[in-house]
Amino acid sequence: METLKEILSPDFLLRNSVYTSVLVGFACPLVGVFLVLRRLVFMGVALPQISSTGVALALSLPLWLGLKMDASSEQTEHLLAFAGSSAFTLAAILILAFMERRGRGLPEGRLGAAYVVSAAASILLLSKNRFAEMGWLDLLKGEIITVSNFDLELTGGALAFVLLILGLFSKELLFVSFDRAMAATLGKNVLFWDALLYLLIGFTVSIAVLSVGPLIAFGFLLVPALTAHIFARNMKWFVILASVIGGVAAFVGFWIAYAWDLPVGPTDVVLLGILYALGFVVKKIAALAG
């Protein structure tokens, strides 16, 4: 409990890391529910990895252009990483969504290839970058120990924007996801709403990857939504429960990691996995109990 008190203290040295982790934990499942409902789970795997490639490429650009990067240019570096992450994620999601709509080829194959090629490209880009060890690899691994006020504000602002758009247009986004033919007959611009949803997913993924890394971003995108789905009686509860599971798991994960000196991201994901398994067990017991 002493550890918990320490984490909750306003003077806690790593408070920005806790806030960032919890923000990502609350926000990712909000778009993750759409990935689950639209059966785009593989896209949830591929996108964070593609986003990482964007980060690696953006961070390599100054080196290729002969620009000097030192400790004082941290904000520029993070803005560059954000730009690279967003550009790659948004481009990838729009291309993959377009190919999905055409309905040709093998979607799982495309996503698998995108995942493995982008993972390899990230490693190649950083292996040729002599500044990679200056903390950039930590960024790609999702090291959430040192988060500056600027990073926290960027994450908070971006996720608040996603939340606002999702809140305002949840009706339309759900309608075109559930029954696009009916939505079209009632005059809804299905392409526009699809594009908006994909942009929101891409934007959230790029923010999450920068804050917590690709593996953990994927975990927060999908596992809370899958866990909440076990208990969801309606859409509202599905979304709220998924977000609460993500946020609470992020906080508890940080607490466990800090108390036992474990890496935060993997602790969060394993905790989410345990919650998912427990969800199944509880559901089974409830069903047996009648």
Place this chain on the structure above:
Amino acid sequence: MNPPIITLDNLAIGYDGQAVLSGISLAIARDSFTALLGANGTGKSTLLKTLLGLQPAVAGQIKMNATGGTPVFGYVPQAIQFDPLYPLTGFDVALMGTFQRVGPMKFPSRAEKDFVRECLHATAADEFAKKKFSQLSGGQKQRVLIARALATKPDILVLDEPTAGVDVAATHSLLEFISQIHKERNLTVLLVTHDLPLVRKHAQQIIWLHNGAVLHGTVAELFTPERMAAIFEMEVG
């Protein structure tokens, strides 16, 4: 006969600019009950999608003559097409019928929700409206989907094989119900089906697609022994 609500003028339908059916010229009368018949692959779904504006016509024209301009389609798709992953209740699904009137950044008012409850009551679906849509039987889902279509305040109720996956008793009761609301509300109904006995009992007009031809007429005109023999010989052949 009432004036037409939809007129097809030398219409050609198909995909990617390739016509699968052409030269379709007919009119669907306001307040009529029309059945769209035809074997699989004759172009029923393509014609339906074209009428609903889900895909463009290859050639020709569709003229709509609703009171307020473009008619509102109360579309009832096949219940089996919906993904059971969505944790939506019957009420949530029926509420979607109001989403044309309730624009972006707005949420359905209490009056709209009350209207949806009325629609669910009218389709005898209010009992199971709070249950998950994915857990309802085929007949119950169809009633919710018809309630959703009524919630659009439609000019035309379009039902795409509403009895697919529905047992015989529920099929009978569903068609009786559709006939009843057609008469009570003077609603134009376009029913896509394979079920000839149901068509004979409930429909007034028939559009029959087969082997690239489009027959249009009343039940009395098309369901004659000579016509039926000719049609089925063609279908078997």
